[in-house]
Amino acid sequence: MIRLLKCWMMKLMGLPSCDEIEQFAYAYLEEQLEPEQRKKFERHLRGCVNCNRFIRSYRQVAEPERFLGKTPLDPDFERRIADFLKDSL
Amino acid sequence: MTEKTLVEGLKQQSSQAFEELVATYARQLYLVSLRILRNPQDAEDAVQETFLQVFQSIQKFREESSLFTWLYRIVSNKALEKLRKQGQREVVSIEPYLPHFESGQLVDQMRDWRGQLNLGLHTKELARFFEKCIDELPEEYRIPYILKDVEKLSEDQVCDILRLSKPTMKNRVHRARLVIRKRVEDRFFSSTRGALAQPNLE
Numbered sequence: 001m002i003r004l005l006k007c008w009m010m011k012l013m014g015l016p017s018c019d020e021i022e023q024f025a026y027a028y029l030e031e032q033l034e035p036e037q038r039k040k041f042e043r044h045l046r047g048c049v050n051c052n053r054f055i056r057s058y059r060q061v062a063e064p065e066r067f068l069g070k071t072p073l074d075p076d077f078e079r080r081i082a083d084f085l086k087d088s089l
Numbered sequence: 090m091t092e093k094t095l096v097e098g099l100k101q102q103s104s105q106a107f108e109e110l111v112a113t114y115a116r117q118l119y120l121v122s123l124r125i126l127r128n129p130q131d132a133e134d135a136v137q138e139t140f141l142q143v144f145q146s147i148q149k150f151r152e153e154s155s156l157f158t159w160l161y162r163i164v165s166n167k168a169l170e171k172l173r174k175q176g177q178r179e180v181v182s183i184e185p186y187l188p189h190f191e192s193g194q195l196v197d198q199m200r201d202w203r204g205q206l207n208l209g210l211h212t213k214e215l216a217r218f219f220e221k222c223i224d225e226l227p228e229e230y231r232i233p234y235i236l237k238d239v240e241k242l243s244e245d246q247v248c249d250i251l252r253l254s255k256p257t258m259k260n261r262v263h264r265a266r267l268v269i270r271k272r273v274e275d276r277f278f279s280s281t282r283g284a285l286a287q288p289n290l291e
Binding site: 006026071 | 129193216263273
């Protein structure tokens with residue numbers, strides 16, 4: 001019931017619904033929403049804890065460098081590649 | 090050396106151009122290859138084969154795409170060929186990890202990741218599980234995600250490399266993010282009072 005009420009309120013205010021937040025999450029993060037759409041998107045986020053958390057965690061996944069760390073590279077790697085090519089060509 | 094000069098040099102079989110090509114691109118190609126294959130030796134082999142193919146077929150390179158795109162396309166294909174030859178790898182079905190809605194509202198209760206991430210708890214386990222989530226994505230979602238979000242290539246570059254339309258590429262990256270998000274949340278952030286769920290890593 002509360003869910004339906006919230007949905008109705010969002011619609012009444014001309015704001016996107018939760019499923020539209022999911023649908024446009026990519027465009028929001030990549031800054032591809034029109035300014036007016038973006039404003040409405042962010043108003044929804046301010047009024048909806050669940051979507052707010054969703055977008056925050058979605059952003060973390062879209063910026064995985066925080067989790068993945070740096071890949072160690074062998075300093076001899078390029079020399080090995082160059083040697084291989086000399087031998088092969 | 091500009092890309093145009095480099096391509097001209099390669100077409101004239103200039104050794105300086107070959108050296109420049111390796112110096113400029115070997116590491117980037119290795120990183121993407123390693124991300125796909127997860128094995129340093131196989132990744133290095135894929136890079137060697139990529140350069141070999143470039144040198145052998147540079148005369149046919151018509152410069153319709155950039156050299157960068159061409160190299161990435163070759164190395165991705167080489168890495169994927171190797172992966173397929175290695176046989177079945179564990180892949181998850183994406184459907185169970187997509188958000189569920191009822192009357193336009195999210196059914197799933199989202200967790201707040203902030204406090205727990207800031208505490209830096211379980212960092213290594215989280216990193217390992219995150220890698221696992223990427224590895225277990227179906228190939229059509231995994232490769233666009235790696236190129237776009239891990240390697241930070243532009244949308245146009247990813248589309249060119251994978252020969253995908255922009256809406257398809259965006260949709261696949263989006264779905265990959267949804268799956269990883271949900272799996273990480275279920276594993277690490279699913280307790281009810283904000284404390285970290287105990288990771289159960291195999």
